[in-house]
Amino acid sequence: MGSMPTSHFSGLAAPPRDEIFELLGQFRRDTYPERVNLSAGVYCTDEGEPMPLQVVRQAETAIYQAADPHRHDxxxxxxxxxxxxxxxxxxxxxxxxxxxxxxxxxxxxxxxxxxxxxxxxxxxxxxxxxxxxxxxxxxxxxxxxxxxxxxxxxxxxxxxxxxxxxxxxxxxxxxxxxxxxxxxxxxxxxxxxxxxxxxxxxxxxxxxxxxxxxxxxxxxxxxxxxxxxxxxxxxxxxxxxxxxxxxxxxxxxxxxxxxxxxxxxxxxxxxxxxxxxxxxxxxxxxxxxxxxxxxxxxxxxxxxxxxxxxxxxxSKALTAEWYTELQVMSSRLISMRKALYDALVRLGTPGSWVHIVNQIGMFSYTGLTTPEVVYLRQKYHIYMHSSGRISMAGLNTKNVEYVASAIHEVRSNPSVMTSA
Missing domain, CATH: 3.40.640.10 (Type I PLP-dependent aspartate aminotransferase-like (Major domain))
Incomplete structure (x- = not known):
């Protein structure tokens, strides 16, 4: 029998993998009890669980009860x-x-x-x-x-x-x-x-x-x-x-x-x-x-x-409820910013951290370098983007002190290279 022909795609170069989804996969495979996911931009509760909005649940119920015969068309x-x-x-x-x-x-x-x-x-x-x-x-x-x-x-x-x-x-x-x-x-x-x-x-x-x-x-x-x-x-x-x-x-x-x-x-x-x-x-x-x-x-x-x-x-009523839930979510992110900032200041972590509370939204550009990020992932099982970007939604009252202590340790450790 002749040899199999070479595939048209055998020389195809693999593109870079998406870092966020790669980190998410690593996090899900990690069994360390105190692991923390600060990579993906997904809102979670203070218990670290996904949070379907109550107003979304009401809308889902209304759609289900309406049983529109064209809903799958x-x-x-x-x-x-x-x-x-x-x-x-x-x-x-x-x-x-x-x-x-x-x-x-x-x-x-x-x-x-x-x-x-x-x-x-x-x-x-x-x-x-x-x-x-x-x-x-x-x-x-x-x-x-x-x-x-x-x-x-x-x-x-x-x-x-x-x-x-x-x-x-x-x-x-x-x-x-x-x-x-x-x-x-x-x-x-x-x-x-x-x-x-x-x-x-x-x-x-x-x-x-x-x-x-x-x-x-x-x-x-x-x-x-x-x-x-x-x-x-x-x-x-x-x-x-x-x-x-x-x-x-x-x-x-x-x-x-x-x-x-x-x-x-x-x-x-x-x-x-x-x-x-x-x-x-x-x-x-x-x-x-x-x-x-x-x-x-x-x-x-x-x-x-x-x-x-x-x-x-x-619906005016549902929109009003949604706006209330938006305020709850944004307020929790703001409170997590302050909690992380306060913990870093209290620990005396080298560097200025006021930018954390001056930023807004789901993400923070922490200023952590790529070597510091790698160190945090390998030693403390804290997952974040190599740029030092973290998702504030991954912080909660149960892990923010752990994260702050880990950042303090890496910033205070002269053996960790602090520039990319």
């Missing part, structure tokens, strides 16, 4: 129109008229980012996209896959552990060109937890307007960051209501964090147009082009998560 390619209208209004409120916004349902925030990126790559044809340095790891991958050159603007000042507003503006002023896409985090910047002030947002908006840049917001944490959805949407709404000239922009929206619908993949992509003149024909064309992208990639979005979101957003 195919939906429209562009998504559930009622859900999309509610998601749009949750994002923009009255910042711009509804006829300026074209929306399609997506597979959560990743799908929204990719659908928007694909549409812009095909139709705006930007020379480059500008991402913050650092940014959510999937942003790089998404824009690379649609063939747009990825460039970076400064965002994090490692020395001061603060937002580098001056560096960001200087870079975009000097190098960004008309029709370049600028990706912005609407609130609770991932991974740094550092957001521009409202005055800084105004300056960024003016820069985009003056240089004809195309803003693209990733809106993954609205309501989850501060507990106030209107506060968290301030930047998006400010950009949307600018006049002379009005800005066109994209918004990728996710309900994974703020409704805890991680596995249901519930999101939307919103394209804000200028709205000048008669837009009805243009809206139909935009919708058709977005729908073609959806059809080619996943045909249509999952419906159960959007049914949950639609049930909550469509």
């Amino acid at each position: 195919y939906g429209a390619i562009e998504g559930d129109a009622a859900f999309l209208a509610l998601a749009r209004d949750f994002t923009f409120s009255t910042a711009c008229s509804a006829d300026r916004v074209v929306s399609v349902q997506t597979v959560s925030g990743s799908g929204a980012n990719h659908t928007g990126a694909r549409f812009l790559a095909d139709n705006l044809r930007p020379r480059r996209v500008w991402l913050s340095d650092p940014t959510w790891v999937n942003h790089d991958l998404i824009w690379q896959t649609v063939g747009v050159a990825v460039h970076y603007y400064p965002y994090y000042n490692a020395k001061t552990r603060s937002f580098d507003f001056d560096g960001m503006v200087a870079k975009l002023e000097a190098e960004a060109e008309a029709n370049d896409v600028v990706l912005l985090h609407a609130c609770a910047h991932n991974p740094t937890g550092l957001d521009p002030t409202q005055e800084q947002w105004k300056a960024i908006a003016q820069l985009c307007q003056r240089k004809s840049l195309f803003p693209f917001f990733d809106n993954a944490y609205q309501g989850f960051a501060s507990g106030d959805p209107d506060h968290d949407a301030w930047a998006v709404r400010h950009f949307a209501q600018l006049q002379g000239p009005a800005l066109e922009m994209g918004v990728a929206q996710s309900f994974s964090k703020n409704m805890g619908l991680y596995g249901h993949r519930t999101g939307a992509f919103h394209l804000v147009t200028t709205g000048e003149g008669s837009m009805s024909a243009a809206r139909e064309s935009i919708t058709a082009n977005l729908a073609m992208i959806v059809r080619s990639e996943f045909s249509m979005s999952p419906r159960f998560g959007s049914d949950i979101a639609k049930t909550i957003l469509g």
Whole structure:
């Protein structure tokens, strides 16, 4: 018998593995009793367990009891129109008229980012996209896959552990060109937890307007960051209501964090147009082009998560309950920031840690180096990203002292290399 032919794929290089999911797998295989997962961005209770929101449970019950005979049918390619209208209004409120916004349902925030990126790559044809340095790891991958050159603007000042507003503006002023896409985090910047002030947002908006840049917001944490959805949407709404000239922009929206619908993949992509003149024909064309992208990639979005979101957003009573739960979640994250900071200060841990309480949202850029992170994982079974980013949701009253003590030990140990 002849030898087996060589596979077409035998020389295929393996891409880098996703670090967050790799760490999650390691954590799940770890049997150490005091292991701590600070890697994945999943909200947990003070007992370290997942927390389905009560309002989500009520919505699930209502959907089950309604027993809609069409609940398992195919939906429209562009998504559930009622859900999309509610998601749009949750994002923009009255910042711009509804006829300026074209929306399609997506597979959560990743799908929204990719659908928007694909549409812009095909139709705006930007020379480059500008991402913050650092940014959510999937942003790089998404824009690379649609063939747009990825460039970076400064965002994090490692020395001061603060937002580098001056560096960001200087870079975009000097190098960004008309029709370049600028990706912005609407609130609770991932991974740094550092957001521009409202005055800084105004300056960024003016820069985009003056240089004809195309803003693209990733809106993954609205309501989850501060507990106030209107506060968290301030930047998006400010950009949307600018006049002379009005800005066109994209918004990728996710309900994974703020409704805890991680596995249901519930999101939307919103394209804000200028709205000048008669837009009805243009809206139909935009919708058709977005729908073609959806059809080619996943045909249509999952419906159960959007049914949950639609049930909550469509009820004043349930929305009020949801807002209360958002405040509870954001308050717990804030309290964990303070608890970790207080413990590090009390221990006299070398370095300044005030940035932990100055940041916002699910993540904190701790300033821990990669060797320190590796040491913490190997000796203390504390899992976090190699950048030193931690998920505050993984801290609780039972493990925060353990984590603080471990950080204190690694920072006080001269045998651990403290620079990457």
